[in-house]
Amino acid sequence: MKIVLIGAGNVGYHLGQRLVEVGHQVVQVFSRTTTKAVRLARLLESSPVDILNSVIWTADIYIIAVKDDAIREVAEKLSQRLPQRALVVHTSGSTPISVFEGLFDNYGLLYPLQTFSVARIADFTSIPIFVAGNIDENRDTLFHFAETLSPNVYHIEEEKRPYLHLTAVMVNNFTNHLYTIASDILKDKNIPKEAILPLIQETAKKVLFHEPEDVQTGPAARGDEKVIEKHLSLLSTFPEAQEIYKHLSASIKERKNKLNGSHN
Ligand SMILES: NC(=O)c1ccc[n+]([C@@H]2O[C@H](COP(=O)([O-])OP(=O)(O)OC[C@H]3O[C@@H](n4cnc5c(N)ncnc54)[C@H](OP(=O)(O)O)[C@@H]3O)[C@@H](O)[C@H]2O)c1
Incomplete structure (x- = not known):
């Protein structure tokens, strides 16, 4: 052509x-x-x-x-x-x-x-x-x-495409924004970025073989409130990141509660 x-x-x-x-x-x-x-x-x-x-x-x-x-x-x-x-x-x-x-x-x-x-x-x-x-x-x-x-x-x-693009933004752009925030925090505390790279890779690999919901881990999924509070206080000097952390933790918790409810 x-x-x-x-x-x-x-x-x-x-x-x-x-x-x-x-x-x-x-x-x-x-x-x-x-x-x-x-x-x-x-x-x-x-x-x-x-x-x-x-x-x-x-x-x-x-x-x-x-x-x-x-x-x-x-x-x-x-x-x-x-x-x-x-x-x-x-x-x-x-x-x-x-x-x-x-x-x-x-x-x-x-x-x-x-x-x-x-x-x-x-x-x-x-x-x-x-x-x-x-x-x-x-x-x-x-x-x-x-x-x-x-x-x-x-x-x-055509009517489905906006949803495809929307999810592309979530998994790519939003995830990358979280990497950026994490990288800022690590830099601020003088911890090498390489420390979290294997975790990034494994998280991405897991969804190739599992439903993302089934492999969700972390304090919000476990309901470890004290850890969440600690993190929010550590983020007091990163107010934007603190807001994102709060919203994502609440969303993960809500999802877990619904899942547990449906299993009861
Ligand atoms: N990047 C991705 O990951 C990706 C993936 C899939 C689809 N897309 C889509 O592909 C398209 C291009 O994205 P891109 O990432 O290649 O963008 P980009 O790297 O920012 O390049 C955009 C191009 O648009 C030109 N441009 C901007 N305004 C213009 C105007 N008024 N008149 C003529 N040319 C103009 C720019 O010219 P100058 O350099 O002269 O400013 C540049 O060549 C977008 O529709 C995007 O949604 C992007």
Whole structure:
């Protein structure tokens, strides 16, 4: 397929490389920041563009990987340049495909559910890709296209997708925020971060084999109130973390109580 990649951020960087790796041709890379367009285009043996009006109109798929709030604006500008029949997709978990409504006849979604950073390697052979299309034909085209990028391709209904994205934020962004808080506390007390890394790994591994609820441990799950009070007092100099600790402990306790109630 001939692809125009719009956006040279984290997703553009990794998706672009995967496209080339499996044999697609990234004919152009657009970024409003010229240096970024040039850098990624060089890596993909492609042509850089920094003006949407210079995007070629003969590509098979236009992939928009820009910040969510800019998708509509970019699509509007593109629609002034491209034929209405062009197939245009975005890569956002949280933006409905109706963002393209009225601009193009053929549009959809190509959402790789993984956390991408330029500094990390992305292994697409283990990254699920979710697709959607405004009509069945586009959905099927995107499904087959996505299958060239990953062995794990799923169709996701538009009404279900917000829940998928919501849970992705919880398990990835929120968990990572807790790592950040933990790291701050360890730094403050001069304890090496490495001390908790095996625990992070084991916690993540456990859910591969068990229901998360079944392997919940810790003072809140046990009902060890004195330990909880102690922790809250230790967190008095970290008021934001104290609030989070309180809320999460209360939620764990409530869940445990419900579970115990249902077993009685
Ligand atoms: N990162 C992830 O883990 C991940 C995973 C799955 C899906 N996604 C989705 O993929 C999309 C891109 O995410 P990302 O992580 O690659 O973002 P990113 O690294 O922050 O890159 C965003 C890109 O959007 C461009 N941009 C921002 N505002 C723009 C505008 N008004 N006009 C034109 N370009 C604009 C930026 O250009 P400049 O560099 O010039 O500012 C940059 O190239 C988002 O929809 C996101 O939800 C992200």
